[in-house]
Amino acid sequence: MSAFSGREIRVFLAAAALALAAALPLADQGYYLSLAVNVAMYAVLCTAWALFSGPTHYISLATAAFFGLGAYTVGLGIDTVPFAALIAIAGLVSAIVAALVGLATLRLSGVYFVIFTLGLAELTRQVVTWLQTNFTTGVGLYVFTDLAERHIYWMLLALGAAVYLSGWLIARSRLGFAMRIIGNDETVAAHVGIDTAVSKVLLFMISGAFIGMVGAILAPRFAYIEPPAAFNPMISFQVVIMALLGGSQRLWGPLVGVIPFTILFDFVSGQFPNHTNLMIGAAFMLVVYFIPNGIVGVMERLRLRLGLRKTPSASGQEKAA
Amino acid sequence: MKRRTVLKLTASALLAAGIFAGPAFAEGDVLKFGASAPKTGPLAGGSAVTHWPAIKLWVHDVNAAGGIKVGDKMMKVEVIEYDDRTSGEEAVKNIQRLINVDKVDFLIAPYGTGLNLATAPLIAKHGYPHIAVTAVTDKADEFVSRWPNSFWTLGTSTAFASSVADVLKTLRDKGVIGNKVAVVNVADAFGIELANAGKPALKEAGFEIVYDTSYPLGTQDLAPVISEAKKAAPDAFVGFSYPPDTFALTDQAKLADLKVGAFYVGVATAFPAYIGKFGGAAEGVLGAGGMNPDTPVMQAYLKRHKEVTGMDPDYWANPVTYASLEILKQAIERAGTIDRAKVIEQLKNGSFDTVVGTMTFDGNINRKFWTVGQWQNGVFQGVSSTGVGGEKEPVAKKGWN
Numbered sequence: 001m002s003a004f005s006g007r008e009i010r011v012f013l014a015a016a017a018l019a020l021a022a023a024l025p026l027a028d029q030g031y032y033l034s035l036a037v038n039v040a041m042y043a044v045l046c047t048a049w050a051l052f053s054g055p056t057h058y059i060s061l062a063t064a065a066f067f068g069l070g071a072y073t074v075g076l077g078i079d080t081v082p083f084a085a086l087i088a089i090a091g092l093v094s095a096i097v098a099a100l101v102g103l104a105t106l107r108l109s110g111v112y113f114v115i116f117t118l119g120l121a122e123l124t125r126q127v128v129t130w131l132q133t134n135f136t137t138g139v140g141l142y143v144f145t146d147l148a149e150r151h152i153y154w155m156l157l158a159l160g161a162a163v164y165l166s167g168w169l170i171a172r173s174r175l176g177f178a179m180r181i182i183g184n185d186e187t188v189a190a191h192v193g194i195d196t197a198v199s200k201v202l203l204f205m206i207s208g209a210f211i212g213m214v215g216a217i218l219a220p221r222f223a224y225i226e227p228p229a230a231f232n233p234m235i236s237f238q239v240v241i242m243a244l245l246g247g248s249q250r251l252w253g254p255l256v257g258v259i260p261f262t263i264l265f266d267f268v269s270g271q272f273p274n275h276t277n278l279m280i281g282a283a284f285m286l287v288v289y290f291i292p293n294g295i296v297g298v299m300e301r302l303r304l305r306l307g308l309r310k311t312p313s314a315s316g317q318e319k320a321a
Numbered sequence: 322m323k324r325r326t327v328l329k330l331t332a333s334a335l336l337a338a339g340i341f342a343g344p345a346f347a348e349g350d351v352l353k354f355g356a357s358a359p360k361t362g363p364l365a366g367g368s369a370v371t372h373w374p375a376i377k378l379w380v381h382d383v384n385a386a387g388g389i390k391v392g393d394k395m396m397k398v399e400v401i402e403y404d405d406r407t408s409g410e411e412a413v414k415n416i417q418r419l420i421n422v423d424k425v426d427f428l429i430a431p432y433g434t435g436l437n438l439a440t441a442p443l444i445a446k447h448g449y450p451h452i453a454v455t456a457v458t459d460k461a462d463e464f465v466s467r468w469p470n471s472f473w474t475l476g477t478s479t480a481f482a483s484s485v486a487d488v489l490k491t492l493r494d495k496g497v498i499g500n501k502v503a504v505v506n507v508a509d510a511f512g513i514e515l516a517n518a519g520k521p522a523l524k525e526a527g528f529e530i531v532y533d534t535s536y537p538l539g540t541q542d543l544a545p546v547i548s549e550a551k552k553a554a555p556d557a558f559v560g561f562s563y564p565p566d567t568f569a570l571t572d573q574a575k576l577a578d579l580k581v582g583a584f585y586v587g588v589a590t591a592f593p594a595y596i597g598k599f600g601g602a603a604e605g606v607l608g609a610g611g612m613n614p615d616t617p618v619m620q621a622y623l624k625r626h627k628e629v630t631g632m633d634p635d636y637w638a639n640p641v642t643y644a645s646l647e648i649l650k651q652a653i654e655r656a657g658t659i660d661r662a663k664v665i666e667q668l669k670n671g672s673f674d675t676v677v678g679t680m681t682f683d684g685n686i687n688r689k690f691w692t693v694g695q696w697q698n699g700v701f702q703g704v705s706s707t708g709v710g711g712e713k714e715p716v717a718k719k720g721w722n
Binding site: 030031033034035037038041126129130132133142144149218221222223224226227228229232234266269270273274276277 | 406
């Protein structure tokens with residue numbers, strides 16, 4: 001009875017937060033909206049990343065690859081295909097690439113997977129460049145639309161809601177259950193009859209598709225799509241840093257990392273334009289030293305201390321150990 | 322006790338002066354300019370030579386001369402700088418912040434084609450004049466019809482490529498080189514556009530392309546490219562390259578002692594770091610860009626640049642960046658107001674005196690620009706342009722020592 005109403009409250013709170021966020025462009029169409037677009041972008045990227053990397057503990061550095069594919073899908077098709085359809089196609093393309101990559105690499109474990117995904121972004125960039133060099137006349141693509149920043153923002157919010165809903169559904173499905181077992185001990189998972197490869201590939205595809213769609217939505221904001229910008233490796237690293245800062249064991253974990261990190265980053269780059277990297281590096285070291293389990297870890301510890309402990313999160317404890 | 326009182330009095334007097342006189346004085350008499358460009362990320366190396374020092378020098382020069390004359394008062398110049406980390410979404414956010422939070426009076430264009438285009442719609446929406454420099458593109462006319470507040474100064478890729486063919490033709494007519502050319506390019510935006518325009522131009526000029534290849538951006542080892550080119554025994558070598566490979570190609574050509582009468586490499590040939598690295602071997606090397614370093618105005622500019630910023634400028638886009646700011650200043654003074662629409666009106670219809678000579682916008686585009694330069698006696702001399710004037714004769718590349 002009480003658990004049911006608790007869930008109701010949480011759904012209501014989430015809906016209210018979403019509505020509040022969606023109303024932001026009514027208050028400001030300038031700088032704060034731009035900042036909000038960046039926050040929304042990284043929130044969706046990090047949450048989509050954590051869908052896969054949270055339960056499996058596989059650090060994926062392929063974010064830039066999917067993001068770039070999404071942006072390129074829009075760049076290539078914007079003159080002939082409706083934008084909404086392009087977002088869907090971007091998701092599909094990313095999912096297919098994720099499937100191919102997943103089938104080839106998800107048998108690898110740990111550090112091999114990390115290195116491979118890092119290479120994937122570079123590989124995709126080179127393949128796209130090669131295709132363009134040999135079959136088209138230039139490498140830059142122009143994306144001119146009538147979409148204003150607020151439209152991009154609302155699309156990101158809608159996509160964010162979709163990511164959360166998917167994450168919530170996955171956690172309650174057979175796939176989610178299988179992933180939790182795989183994350184804890186892959187050998188055990190295989191022994192109890194879980195097809196670990198198929199489960200991991202499926203989840204990688206879902207995660208990749210969402211990241212590709214973010215790239216597609218942001219393409220009109222770049223106006224000019226070129227490989228170094230679309231496949232910028234910094235995106236992959238920032239997503240990992242922010243998600244880990246928040247904590248990847250909870251669906252909402254990355255979000256509490258993204259918001260302070262983006263605002264902090266923005267404050268630092270505004271106040272110290274010539275020393276941004278130094279300041280961010282120092283901030284990051286402090287974070288790792290003082291809150292190694294992310295903000296979620298801090299919050300859970302506080303909750304324990306206050307005696308409000310409800311159900312212990314098995315995977316959360318596992319990560320802390 | 323006494324001393325402390327005196328100190329207190331002095332301090333409070335200073336404070337009062339600061340509070341009452343300072344801001345009131347500054348408020349009306351300072352023009353705020355906003356600048357967002359890479360300080361970190363892939364383009365930071367280039368903007369540290371081309372973009373930021375030119376801005377610093379311009380602010381120094383303008384304030385030393387008393388400021389910008391707006392109507393009947395002189396206004397000092399202040400620049401608010403942000404790092405866009407070479408990323409489009411940061412650049413957009415920075416421009417938003419400059420316009421809406423810092424409320425700057427004018428903007429200095431970002432650095433690089435991609436960042437200029439990513440921010441152009443936003444700058445146009447707020448009606449700020451946008452004088453782009455470091456954006457070489459064939460689509461400038463289309464951009465102007467889309468963003469009538471935008472101005473394009475550095476040139477088109479087609480002109481850059483066809484000028485290379487012109488220079489080689491001149492050298493062939495002089496009997497310096499024969500008909501065989503090796504063409505390589507980096508597989509990235511600028512390199513591909515130039516190669517696509519350059520190869521037909523070379524063929525049209527009657528050259529035979531004996532070797533033709535492209536390599537991916539970021540290729541570390543260019544020895545195979547040079548040795549394959551050497552096997553084809555060309556009379557001239559043309560590399561449409563980016564900064565890291567401009568250096569690598571030259572390095573390998575020097576090592577392999579590639580014997581050609583003309584050696585062209587792309588972006589960064591005009592950088593002081595190029596002659597710094599290759600010294601005498603750079604003599605005779607052709608590259609993208611150029612200027613006329615012999616005019617008294619430019620001589621003074623080079624000297625002042627070194628004094629104020631502590632470093633040498635590149636021989637191409639740095640002076641044009643400075644010129645773009647001179648143009649903005651003159652347009653503000655002619656308009657006699659900081660009403661941005663009126664300043665844009667002045668930009669469209671005026672001709673401006675700058676360190677790189679007189680510049681006029683025709684349909685918002687500067688049609689007279691430098692395209693090819695050559696290291697001659699340790700100076701990067703412009704040898705080809707679209708009608709700037711003052712071009713030197715190109716000379717043969719004689720060995721690598």
